[in-house]
Amino acid sequence: xxxxxxxxxxxxxxxxxxxxxxxxxxxxxxxxxxxxxxxxxxxxxxxxxxxxxxxxxxxxxxxxxxxxxxxxxxxxxxxxxxxxxxxxxxxxxxxxxxxxxxxxxxxxxxxxxxxxxxxxxxxxxxxxxxxxxxxxxxxxxxxxxxxxxxxxxxxxxxxxxxxxxxxxxxxxxxxxxxxxxxxxxxxxxxxxxxxxxxxxxxxxxxxxxxxxxxxxxxxxxxxxxxxxxxxxxxxxxxxxxxxxxxxxxxxxxxxxxxxxxxxx
Amino acid sequence: xxxxxxxxxxxxxxxxxxxxxxxxxxxxxxxxxxxxxxxxxxxxxxxxxxxxxxxxxxxxxxxxxxxxxxxxxxxxxxxxxxxxxxxxxxxxxxxxxxxxxxxxxxxxxxxxxxxxxxxxxxxxxxxxxxxxxxxxxxxxxxxxxxxxxxxxxxxxxxxxxxxxxxxxxxxxxxxxxxxxxxxxxxxxxxxxxxxxxxxxxxxxxxxxxxxxxxxxxxxxxxxxxxxxxxxxxxxxxxxxxxxxxxxxxxxxxxxxxxxxxxxxxxxxxxxxxxxxxxxxxxxxxxxxxxxxxxxxxxxxxxxxxxxxxxxxxxxxxxxxxxxxxxxxxxxxxxxxxxxxxxxxxxxxxxxxxxxxxxxxxxxxxxxxxxxxxxxxxxxxxxxxxxxxxxxxxxxx
Numbered sequence: 001x002x003x004x005x006x007x008x009x010x011x012x013x014x015x016x017x018x019x020x021x022x023x024x025x026x027x028x029x030x031x032x033x034x035x036x037x038x039x040x041x042x043x044x045x046x047x048x049x050x051x052x053x054x055x056x057x058x059x060x061x062x063x064x065x066x067x068x069x070x071x072x073x074x075x076x077x078x079x080x081x082x083x084x085x086x087x088x089x090x091x092x093x094x095x096x097x098x099x100x101x102x103x104x105x106x107x108x109x110x111x112x113x114x115x116x117x118x119x120x121x122x123x124x125x126x127x128x129x130x131x132x133x134x135x136x137x138x139x140x141x142x143x144x145x146x147x148x149x150x151x152x153x154x155x156x157x158x159x160x161x162x163x164x165x166x167x168x169x170x171x172x173x174x175x176x177x178x179x180x181x182x183x184x185x186x187x188x189x190x191x192x193x194x195x196x197x198x199x200x201x202x203x204x205x206x207x208x209x210x211x212x213x214x215x216x217x218x219x220x221x222x223x224x225x226x227x228x229x230x231x232x233x234x235x236x237x238x239x240x241x242x243x244x245x246x247x248x249x250x251x252x253x254x255x256x257x258x259x260x261x262x263x264x
Numbered sequence: 265x266x267x268x269x270x271x272x273x274x275x276x277x278x279x280x281x282x283x284x285x286x287x288x289x290x291x292x293x294x295x296x297x298x299x300x301x302x303x304x305x306x307x308x309x310x311x312x313x314x315x316x317x318x319x320x321x322x323x324x325x326x327x328x329x330x331x332x333x334x335x336x337x338x339x340x341x342x343x344x345x346x347x348x349x350x351x352x353x354x355x356x357x358x359x360x361x362x363x364x365x366x367x368x369x370x371x372x373x374x375x376x377x378x379x380x381x382x383x384x385x386x387x388x389x390x391x392x393x394x395x396x397x398x399x400x401x402x403x404x405x406x407x408x409x410x411x412x413x414x415x416x417x418x419x420x421x422x423x424x425x426x427x428x429x430x431x432x433x434x435x436x437x438x439x440x441x442x443x444x445x446x447x448x449x450x451x452x453x454x455x456x457x458x459x460x461x462x463x464x465x466x467x468x469x470x471x472x473x474x475x476x477x478x479x480x481x482x483x484x485x486x487x488x489x490x491x492x493x494x495x496x497x498x499x500x501x502x503x504x505x506x507x508x509x510x511x512x513x514x515x516x517x518x519x520x521x522x523x524x525x526x527x528x529x530x531x532x533x534x535x536x537x538x539x540x541x542x543x544x545x546x547x548x549x550x551x552x553x554x555x556x557x558x559x560x561x562x563x564x565x566x567x568x569x570x571x572x573x574x575x576x577x578x579x580x581x582x583x584x585x586x587x588x589x590x591x592x593x594x595x596x597x598x599x600x601x602x603x604x605x606x607x608x609x610x611x612x613x614x615x616x617x618x619x620x621x622x623x624x625x626x627x628x629x630x631x632x633x634x635x636x637x638x639x640x641x642x643x644x645x646x647x648x649x650x651x652x653x654x655x656x657x658x659x660x
Contacts, residue, residue, distance in 0.1 A: 069409075069434070070434075072406075141398075141544075141548060141549065142289075142398055142544060142545070143544060144542060144543070144544050145543070145544065163561060163562055163563070168558050171557075171558045171561050171562065172554050172555075172557070172558050174561065175549070175554060175557035175558065175561060176554065178549040179405055179549045179550040180405075181549065182403065182404060182405050182548070182549040182550050183403065183405040183406070183550065186401075186403040186404075186405070187401055187403060
């Protein structure tokens with residue numbers, strides 16, 4: 001994604017300088033990244049961009065987006081991205097979010113349901129529907145990195161970061177992304193207790209996607225999550241973990257494009 | 265110089281190390297026998313009382329979900345010590361206020377101990393080591409900001425005597441703060457803050473609180489004290505910073521013979537060698553500054569202390585300046601060398617018990633230090649000496 005809007009004056013919202021990428025043309029999609037941040041070479045976004053205008057912001061505190069002292073929740077970020085839509089003059093978009101980006105997307109869709117024609121949530125977190133004495137999402141802040149890698153990916157070896165090949169700046173960004181994730185998802189862990197009582201407001205047809213090897217977001221979790229949204233369906237992507245858009249970009253993009261087109 | 269006897273109240277009767285992942289956070293408490301634990305509490309309280317009898321002051325701290333320090337509520341032990349002792353100063357170092365949800369409750373606890381002890385409290389505050397965030401479920405991001413807001417609120421709660429005030433801050437909210445009792449010492453007990461980074465020390469210096477640093481050795485201590493002095497001067501507190509604003513925590517064992525001292529020192533090393541903690545507990549996101557995180561991800565290991573768990577020997581620990589051990593002469597000279605190197609300090613915080621160092625051995629170490637080393641330290645390093653590089657101290 002070379003077509004960076006950011007630069008010059010940048011996109012400044014509530015004092016936050018947002019890093020913003022854009023690809024393709026046509027009907028707009030807002031794509032909200034997960035905890036790993038925007039991947040500049042994301043094949044999934046490229047595939048969507050063949051048919052759509054895809055807008056990809058880095059959330060505050062991720063990538064090169066700044067993080068103000070007052071911001072500390074997913075709810076805060078949802079408000080920032082709603083204002084981003086205003087700033088771009090977009091009255092209605094298709095909204096896609098993955099992992100923690102799915103949580104942000106779900107929050108946005110409860111606040112202004114009419115602004116979203118379709119909602120796609122890929123391995124989203126954000127609700128707590130299981131028992132009090134068991135985490136809905138395994139505690140990624142209390143496990144060895146190698147175990148986390150295995151929960152994240154169907155093929156963990158293929159996606160192990162080659163630290164030697166990365167610049168200090170890239171590594172610092174990785175560390176900062178993780179720090180911001182902790183800031184917004186530490187407690188309550190990976191959810192907003194209010195969200196499940198607000199999801200009935202979502203009016204867009206909604207597609208939940210899950211990689212079948214996802215070790216963080218279980219099938220049961222997504223089934224319970226999907227039942228909270230009036231018009232939701234579920235699909236599974238084979239040979240993929242928590243990031244099917246990365247491990248199976250073609251299949252995932254095809255499913256998403258079919259969903260967006262089929263119900264248009 | 266003031267010396268303080270410090271004991272972590274460790275519970276050392278553990279299964280073989282290879283049988284558990286971590287001595288902190290996750291070690292199941294089925295490994296803790298409450299009857300043995302009760303005997304240990306008796307013993308450690310006795311040792312603090314013996315230290316008092318020998319003219320040494322008392323220090324304690326707090327950790328959670330760990331066998332290394334079974335004192336998860338230091339204010340409770342402080343309350344017991346307030347009644348068991350009569351003259352020693354009582355230093356808690358400290359209250360982990362970045363992990364406590366109610367700073368006003370901390371202000372109450374400390375004011376109560378100050379009254380119970382008739383004004384002997386020295387009140388320390390700490391950010392908390394990284395593996396404390398999981399037991400407290402405390403967000404590791406923005407801990408410094410929480411710590412400072414909490415400390416300022418506590419000092420205000422101590423010093424405000426005219427009925428309720430309100431506090432609507434970034435992290436804490438109280439509409440009616442009006443603590444009872446108020447502190448015995450006026451305006452409030454001496455405040456201590458521990459930090460092991462120059463950035464943190466500078467901020468402590470601006471307030472003039474006592475700065476304590478733990479096991480930072482020859483490698484890091486001077487920079488921390490320099491930063492403290494810079495903060496002190498920038499805040500307009502004057503050019504000279506007395507050594508009694510600076511404290512250093514070490515492992516220390518003095519014995520009548522080299523052989524006795526060596527045996528005690530070897531056992532004290534348990535404090536370092538037992539600290540088996542996996543990286544995911546040591547480095548929670550946001551705890552370390554970005555540059556340190558980059559190095560970690562690149563595979564560097566950070567030695568929390570100047571000698572690390574893997575290579576800890578008595579000789580290395582002495583060489584690094586994190587342990588003083590030997591005959592009284594040897595210990596005095598080791599401390600003098602370190603004192604001169606770092607620019608002076610007024611408080612020696614002595615880890616005088618660890619692991620399997622038995623009661624008799626602990627007491628022998630306390631007595632040997634108190635009778636044969638401490639008087640020389642008091643003579644050589646007066647409390648109101650000026651800290652800093654040797655030239656500055658001579659001129660002052």
